[in-house]
Amino acid sequence: MNINNERLAKVFTAMCTIESPSGEEARLAMFLKDLFAQEFPEAVITEDDSARTTGSDSNNLVILFPGNLPGEPIFFNCHLDTVEPSRGVTVVREGSRFSSAGETILGGDDKAGIAILIEAVRTIKEARLSHPPFDLVFTTCEEIGLRGAKALDISLLRAREGYALDSSGVDLLITGAPAANHFHFTITGAAAHAGLHPERGINAIQLAARCLADLPLGRLDEESTANVGRITGGKATNIIPESVLVEGEIRSHSAEKLAIFSQQVRDAAQSVIDKWSPDPGAQLGASVRPLLDFHLTQEYPAMHIDRHASVIRRVDKAATRLQREIRYERAGGGSDANIFNKNGLQTAIIGIGMDHVHSTEESIDLRDMKRTTELVIALITN
Numbered sequence: 001m002n003i004n005n006e007r008l009a010k011v012f013t014a015m016c017t018i019e020s021p022s023g024e025e026a027r028l029a030m031f032l033k034d035l036f037a038q039e040f041p042e043a044v045i046t047e048d049d050s051a052r053t054t055g056s057d058s059n060n061l062v063i064l065f066p067g068n069l070p071g072e073p074i075f076f077n078c079h080l081d082t083v084e085p086s087r088g089v090t091v092v093r094e095g096s097r098f099s100s101a102g103e104t105i106l107g108g109d110d111k112a113g114i115a116i117l118i119e120a121v122r123t124i125k126e127a128r129l130s131h132p133p134f135d136l137v138f139t140t141c142e143e144i145g146l147r148g149a150k151a152l153d154i155s156l157l158r159a160r161e162g163y164a165l166d167s168s169g170v171d172l173l174i175t176g177a178p179a180a181n182h183f184h185f186t187i188t189g190a191a192a193h194a195g196l197h198p199e200r201g202i203n204a205i206q207l208a209a210r211c212l213a214d215l216p217l218g219r220l221d222e223e224s225t226a227n228v229g230r231i232t233g234g235k236a237t238n239i240i241p242e243s244v245l246v247e248g249e250i251r252s253h254s255a256e257k258l259a260i261f262s263q264q265v266r267d268a269a270q271s272v273i274d275k276w277s278p279d280p281g282a283q284l285g286a287s288v289r290p291l292l293d294f295h296l297t298q299e300y301p302a303m304h305i306d307r308h309a310s311v312i313r314r315v316d317k318a319a320t321r322l323q324r325e326i327r328y329e330r331a332g333g334g335s336d337a338n339i340f341n342k343n344g345l346q347t348a349i350i351g352i353g354m355d356h357v358h359s360t361e362e363s364i365d366l367r368d369m370k371r372t373t374e375l376v377i378a379l380i381t382n
């Protein structure tokens with residue numbers, strides 16, 4: 001296998017300098033459409049109409065490669081968008097390691113995955129390697145609620161199973177990821193002048209504090225976590241706060257536990273409101289009580305791939321061919337793969353070696369990208 005390291009480095013660097021924050025993926029999508037059209041005339045480049053629902057300036061791209069061997073098609077997925085700060089990325093290379101100049105992210109999450117796919121296809125074509133058909137899927141808005149994946153028109157794909165290149169670690173396959181619920185609740189009390197008429201107020205912040213004091217947060221057990229990440233309320237120190245908004249999330253690899261912990265959060269908040277009674281001396285109307293408005297939404301469902309699934313066996317086989325060990329792990333977070341698995345596209349996640357993602361410290365090593373390219377080529381050429 002003749003992987004061209006410098007060619008891989010060049011396309012990776014070029015893509016890192018194309019800004020593609022969530023919702024603004026069009027320039028990167030255009031770069032890819034041009035590249036695939038010019039270099040691979042046999043590929044069929046399609047897109048869905050997901051921009052209408054995601055709010056992005058680009059649709060999801062699906063690129064279909066014909067095969068010269070019979071066999072079930074597989075797909076590979078990367079997301080086009082990055083988190084901020086992503087404006088004006090300068091790529092710094094020291095030896096084989098890439099990072100940003102320090103003011104921005106690098107964007108290796110997930111452009112390293114895209115670069116790996118491009119180099120894999122280039123190498124396969126150059127070496128005239130035989131392979132069954134395969135699909136490439138490039139999604140938008142992954143970082144803002146997996147919106148591209150949620151809106152993906154899967155009828156554009158021929159493959160029903162495949163791989164997302166979107167994790168840290170090398171020679172690593174992620175076969176499970178937790179489900180997540182988002183919750184937010186508003187507690188409404190009663191506003192009053194804090195100095196003149198405290199008897200007329202119900203302090204919403206104090207009620208929220210009672211709720212939070214009772215909530216199970218942090219690592220709840222070996223497969224579940226909970227967090228309250230934002231609290232907003234109050235206007236001034238001389239006003240008893242009328243309302244407070246509390247926002248948080250719960251994750252678990254177990255759907256049952258996710259439901260139980262979500263209910264606990266709701267119950268904890270409700271019981272504080274139910275137990276409330278006016279202070280002696282309060283001057284509140286008979287019907288004035290604090291109110292709770294609680295909302296729970298599913299961010300993404302859990303994914304769990306059986307050890308014997310063909311999507312994993314194919315990796316076993318590729319690893320044997322490459323004479324390397326692949327580690328199998330569960331992830332702590334959700335990604336496009338959670339949505340794909342839910343929608344009937346069995347998807348395992350391949351580690352691509354990215355490090356310190358979602359920070360200005362982000363970096364990646366060219367040697368790790370090369371290693372992953374070898375794995376992808378082995379998977380495509382079966």
Ligand SMILES: [Zn+2]
Binds near residue numbers: 110166
């Ligand atoms: Zn990512």
